[in-house]
Amino acid sequence: EAQVTQNPRYLITVTGKKLTVTCSQNMNHEYMSWYRQDPGLGLRQIYYSMNVEVTDKGDVPEGYKVSRKEKRNFPLILESPSPNQTSLYFCASRSMTGGKTGELFFGEGSRLTVL
Amino acid sequence: GENVEQHPSTLSVQEGDSAVIKCTYSDSASNYFPWYKQELGKRPQLIIDIRSNVGEKKDQRIAVTLNKTAKHFSLHITETQPEDSAVYFCAASIENAGNMLTFGGGTRLMVKP
Secondary structure: OOOOEEEEEEEEEEOOEEEEEEEOOOOOOOOOEEEEEEEOOEEEEEEEEEEOOOOEEOOOOOOOEEEOOOEEEEEEEEEEEHHHOOOEEEEEEEEOOOHHHOEEEEOOOEEEEEO | OOOEEOOOEEEEEEOOOOOOEEEEEEEOOOEEEEEEEEOOOOOEEEEEEEEEEOEEEEEEEEEEEOOOOOOOOEEOOOOOHHOOEEEEEEEOOOOOOOOOOOOOOOEEEEEEE
């Protein structure tokens, strides 16, 4: 089954404790991205990657890091989480072949609370 | 960068009525406009998209219209049903340019039976 898998789905942590949210896709997609969803603000892009070892900042990259060492994985790293990073996070992927923007496939979301 | 504004933020309709959600965008170079539906507690999923070479696209009860001159596009849902209740997001981007898909703030649609 084609899917984007995120872990953990729920996490409560404390300020300053490093955490990683993993994301894996099995569709051989070149493009992967992280979004955060906050009420009234829609989905804001944090980082994206168009291929292995290629990453770029989105609209709200501050406080986050990513890596793309393998095509299927795109982890989101919060080195020193702060309460304003409490949010619902979505990983997404899509194909970049065919010359047209394809459908974004989202993971199930990771709800993060930073105390 | 691109800025997408979406209205209304909440919309309540009676079952069977039509619903219209409107979005405006700022970057005249944007040429790809998808709509995503997010049911409660679920992930967003693509329901329809339109490219700038067409002005309207339909898929059963859903239609999207695009006015490139005015830089706005709209989602129309006819004969609404309770299962249409969800949050809807519009988005805009330049086709395969990157790619920064910029989303609107979302519209919570409630269809009353």
